[in-house]
Structures are given as C-alpha cells and as structure tokens.
Amino acid sequence: MTVYEAVAAFDQISPVYDATREPLDAATLDAIADRLRERGVRSILEVGVGTGRIAGPLSERGFDVTGIDASRAMLGVARAKGLPRLVQGDAYRLPFPDRAFDTAIFVHVLHLLDLAPAALAEAERVGRLGAVALVHPPRTGPRETGPGMPNDARRVIFRHLAREGYPIREDARSGGPPTRERRLLEQIPPNELVIVSDREVTEPLAKRLEMFERRASRQTLRVPPEVMHRAAEAARAEIGDRTVTFRRVEALATWRSPRTPGAAAREPRPRTGAP
Numbered sequence: 001m002t003v004y005e006a007v008a009a010f011d012q013i014s015p016v017y018d019a020t021r022e023p024l025d026a027a028t029l030d031a032i033a034d035r036l037r038e039r040g041v042r043s044i045l046e047v048g049v050g051t052g053r054i055a056g057p058l059s060e061r062g063f064d065v066t067g068i069d070a071s072r073a074m075l076g077v078a079r080a081k082g083l084p085r086l087v088q089g090d091a092y093r094l095p096f097p098d099r100a101f102d103t104a105i106f107v108h109v110l111h112l113l114d115l116a117p118a119a120l121a122e123a124e125r126v127g128r129l130g131a132v133a134l135v136h137p138p139r140t141g142p143r144e145t146g147p148g149m150p151n152d153a154r155r156v157i158f159r160h161l162a163r164e165g166y167p168i169r170e171d172a173r174s175g176g177p178p179t180r181e182r183r184l185l186e187q188i189p190p191n192e193l194v195i196v197s198d199r200e201v202t203e204p205l206a207k208r209l210e211m212f213e214r215r216a217s218r219q220t221l222r223v224p225p226e227v228m229h230r231a232a233e234a235a236r237a238e239i240g241d242r243t244v245t246f247r248r249v250e251a252l253a254t255w256r257s258p259r260t261p262g263a264a265a266r267e268p269r270p271r272t273g274a275p
Contacts, residue, residue, distance in 0.1 A: 029054075094122045
C-alpha cells in the first residue's frame with residue numbers, strides 16, 4: 001500500500017475508527033505519563049496522532065501535545081474533540097526544527113510505516129530527549145493461554161474472503177502489528193525498553209470481526225459490502241461463542257542518538273515490571 005493509498009484509507013475509515021479500536025486503559029496511560037515525567041518530558045509531538053485517542057489523555061495529564069498526521073479526515077475527528085495543536089504532515093519530513101519538542105512519540109504507529117527507521121530518525125531529530133514508541137515487546141514466554149489466539153478471527157474472515165474471490169495480500173497476514181513491531185525492535189534496538197502494561201485479557205473472538213463488518217480495516221476496503229457481509233456471517237458461524245485469554249504486554253521503547261543528552265551506546269536495556 002503506497003503512502004497515498006494509506007492516507008486515503010485512513011480518510012475513509014476515520015468516522016468509525018474510534019468505535020472499532022479499543023482505547024488504552026487508564027493504568028497504561030498513567031504508566032506512560034509517569035515514565036515521560038521521569039525523563040523530564042513536558043512537550044510532546046505525537047507522530048500519527050490520528051483521532052487524538054492518545055494526545056487527548058496525555059494533554060489531560062499535563063503535557064503540551066502537538067499532533068501530526070497525514071490524514072486530513074483523522075485530524076478532523078481529533079479537532080472536533082478540542083485538540084488545539086494539530087498539523088497535517090509527513091512522518092518522514094517533520095515540519096519542525098531540531099529539538100523543537102522534549103520528545104516525539106509513536107503509539108501503535110510504527111508497524112504502519114514502510115520506512116519506520118526514517119521516521120524514527122526524524123523523531124529523534126525533533127525530540128530533545130529522543131524518540132519513544134509504545135510497542136509490543138519481544139515475547140519472553142507463551143503469550144496465549146486460551147484455546148485460540150487473538151488473531152484467529154482475522155484469519156477466519158480472511159479465509160472466507162479468499163473463498164469469495166478476495167484474497168488478502170500476504171503482507172497483511174504477516175503476523176499483525178505485534179509481529180511487525182518486534183521485527184523493528186530487532187532491526188533497530190532501542191536504548192531502553194520499559195514494560196508499562198502486562199495484564200491478562202479474555203475476550204470473545206467474534207469481537208475481532210467488528211472492525212471488518214463496519215468497514216474499518218484498511219486491508220479490506222476494496223471488498224464489496226455484500227461480500228464482506230457474507231464473509232463476516234460465515235466467520236461468526238465458524239467462531240461461535242469461543243473466547244480467548246491472552247497476555248497483553250506493552251512497552252515504551254526509547255531511542256536516543258549519541259547527540260541526545262544522556263544518550264549511551266545503543267544497546268537495549270529491558271526492564272520488567274512497572275516503571
């Protein structure tokens with residue numbers, strides 16, 4: 001998917017984006033805020049601010065947040081929430097001078113970027129204390145404890161779409177956001193990786209189908225509504241009332257180049273537990 005296609009897709013799904021994505025829980029947001037305060041952060045640039053789902057809560061916790069996003073429609077939703085500092089722009093060419101903010105943050109965004117290393121370099125440039133990102137860290141043991149996996153529902157509906165003549169591209173089935181984030185962490189190890197959330201979650205597998213039924217998935221926007229309806233109905237019948245229990249672990253990764261104050265050699269220093 002090209003940059004222009006991705007922007008058009010987010011423009012299209014913006015009206016239902018918030019309703020089909022689970023917000024970060026208050027405890028995770030508090031842990032992120034605490035960690036940022038420990039580092040002396042006050043001003044933040046959120047890259048990929050989207051509808052302001054993270055910028056809003058961080059602003060409420062006392063941070064000066066500026067948001068940038070390539071999608072005009074997503075920014076429109078954020079603006080309707082009262083967020084004052086929003087800019088339409090490119091993550092690879094941030095329209096800000098060096099060290100304009102204390103830090104730049106990505107929240108569940110890096111897996112969407114084809115050139116994530118370039119975006120991180122730009123974030124480090126504008127962040128006085130480097131760049132941070134909320135990511136799914138490498139697994140340290142079995143993650144799922146239930147009879148299925150959280151992505152089972154997506155795999156089921158993709159299989160039914162393929163039977164309808166609408167196969168999903170392989171790159172959209174390459175393990176999902178957590179897997180792509182972990183690959184990036186291996187490619188560009190952060191200076192620090194701090195666990196900010198580690199909890200057990202149980203949810204109905206059918207809940208994962210809502211994103212597709214409401215046409216809020218970028219990968220399936222080209223599927224005709226009637227085909228999507230049939231595939232979703234077939235997927236629901238196959239999944240039934242199954243639930244899955246799994247560990248949801250999220251971490252705050254920090255990248256600091258040698259020119260950043262307090263930066264050391266780029267070797268990850270994982271920490272477990274609350275920051």
